Every structure is written in structure tokens, then in C-alpha cells.
Amino acid sequence: MDIGIVGAGNIGTTLAGLFTDAGHGVILSDPRGPQSLESTVEDLGPRAHAGDVEEAVRLGSVVVLALPFRNRESLPSGDLFAGKVVVDATTPDGDSAEMLDLPRTSSEYIAEQVPGARVVKTFDTMHWESLREAAGRDGEDRLALFLAGDDPRAKATVAGLVEDVGFAPVDTGTLVEGGRRQRPGTDLYDDPLTEAEARDRLSSVEPSP
Template identity: 50%
Template sequence: MRIGIVGSGEIGATVAGLFVRAGHEVAVSNTRGPASLAALVSELGPRARAATVEDAVAFGDPVVVLAIPFNGYRTLPADLLTGKVLVDTTNYVPGRDGADEALQSGALTSSERIAEHAKSARVVKAVNTLNYTYLLDRGRPGAARKDRTALFVAGDDREAVRIVAGLIDEIGFAPVETGSLAEGGRRQQMDSPVFNRPLKYGQLRLAD
């Protein structure tokens, strides 16, 4: 699969490495431009390339990963995202991202806000609940599902959720569906019981 990644920070670089090791091709981008990514793509190897944001979005077939601070979603080229599976790894942090009454009141989830911007994309909330260090250390591709660390997935498009769940399985985590972008997205927010808790699939009842 070809995966475009918007963002090259801790989450973006980490998921790029996980996907490359699983056999996928990635195009990594940031706002500073491809030249700033030379060291990262050299480390990732021949399945990785540096790209502009627009080129990374175009490269993703069908998956594009959004791995930037939440308030940067407005810079996404929405016209290039038609039909793409947009994996939203962001979390809304009011002190950093600014006031948003609908998000702060709970009327909308941050992923629903992103879906409003990228109307033609199939937005899936995933890979947002664990710190990048857990992502680096907890993947167990050969382990039984019950022994894998859970990663949660929410979305309104069933096929998009299936695609993202498959990628999560490939990198060694146990995908757990939480529902729609509204209901499931709330279950994955920063104040939720599962946030930044590296729970094994077999432990999930303890988090209810």
C-alpha cells in the first residue's frame, strides 16, 4: 500500500517507520519541505520518500495519515483528499489549538471538525491514544490478539475503518472499533479512560 503522511514529528516519523517495516511505501511531508526530511527518509530506507504536503496526499493510495497538531488541519488540501482514507491521529488541546466552542462543549469531536474541512475524505480516528514511545515499543506482529496492545479506531465509513484496522493489525497492535466519529471519537479523546494507557486486548474490560 502507498501511504502519505502529513507531519514528520514524533507520531509521523514513528508511524512511517512502522508502516515501512510492515512492507508499505510511505511519502513523508512537513511544512518545512522535502529537504528537511533527508535524514529521516535515509533512516527509513528505500520504501520511504520525502514529499511536499500536496505530493504526500496525492501519493497516499488510499491512505493519508494526519500527524500534525490539530489546528493545522485547515492547511490540508481538501480537494486532493477525495475518496482517500484520512487517518486522524490528532488531539484537540485548547491551550495550543485555540478556543472552539463546539469541541469544548462536546457538541462535536475533533475528528468531526476535520471531516467538515475534508468533506470528500473518509476520516478515521486512530493512533491518537498512545504516546509515540508506546507505538515504538509495544507492537507485536507475531503475538496472539489477546497479548497485543490495543489501538482504537472510530469512523463512519465501514470500508475505511476496515482498511485502517488492517494496517493496525499489520504493525502488531490489536485494532478495537469504538464506533462512529461522534460516539467513538469521544471514547478516544484525551479525557477518556483509554487515553495513553497501553492496554492489552485481553485487559479491555478493566478500562470500561
């Protein structure tokens, strides 16, 4: 599968490495332009190449938004995202209260901005270093990644990617209620858990207001 990644910070480059290691192709992009990514994609190997944001969206069967939430306005407008599976992996830029205090979840804002896309929220509740270091664990030691979304097929596609990079997908529910459970500052955020621990924790977590 070819995966477009928008954002080449810690999360974006970590995911690019995990996806290429799992055999997927990656189009890595950044608002600064593809020329800023030459050394990064060289390190990632032949399955990765740099592109502009529009190319990453157009060519990716799945598009991962791995940029700070406040930079979402840099995303292309129009119908470029229509029909795409779009992963909201946007993160706080600084204090996590920035996103917790919003009246809606990040994914609700993202979904408005990418009309026609099938949005799934994941890859954003675990610190990038944990993503890099814990990928590929087996059995009971495998860590969980939470995901939320409204489209069952899109969630199944993204859950498959989560498994490909060595994590256990744990469904938190719809984009709104599940997204609220995953927000910064909640009990599911930035606390590496095994699949069993994650499901136990999830059973006691109500959506934040």
C-alpha cells in the same frame, strides 16, 4: 500499499517506521517542505521518500494526518482528499484539555476540512514511545489501538494497517460517538491496554459530552 503521512513529528515518523517495517511504502511530508526530511527518510530506508503535503495526499492510498490539531489549517483545501481514506491522528499541542474542551471531536472538524474523504480516527490514543516499543507483540501481550469511523470499508482498511504494525484494532463506534470515547482525558486515552483489557474498558466507557 502506499501511505501518505502529513506531519513528521514524533507520531508521524514513528508510524512511518512501523509502516515501512511492515512492507508498506511511505510518502512522508511536513508543512516545512520535503528538504527538511532528507535525513529522516534516509534512516527509514528505501520504502520511504519525502514529498510535499499535496504529493503525500495525492499518492497515498491512505493518508495519515499526524500533525498537532491546531495546525490543521495548514492542510490543502479543495477536493484533493475526495475519495481518500484519511486517518485522523492529530494530537493535542500541549495540554490535552485543548481538545477535550472542544464542542466537537477533532475528527468532526477534520471531516469538514477534507470533504469527500472517509475519515477514521486512530493512532492518537497511545503515546508515540509506546507505539514504537510495543509494536509487533504476539498473542495476549499484543496491545490495542482504538479506532472510530462511519465507513465500514475504510475502517476495515485501517484496521488492517493496525494489525500490520502489530496491534489489535478495537472499534469504538462511529466517528462522533467513538471519537468521543477516544478523546484526551477519557479512560481510553494514553493507557496502554491489551486487547482483552481494552474491550473490557470500552464496555464501561460512555461517550464524553
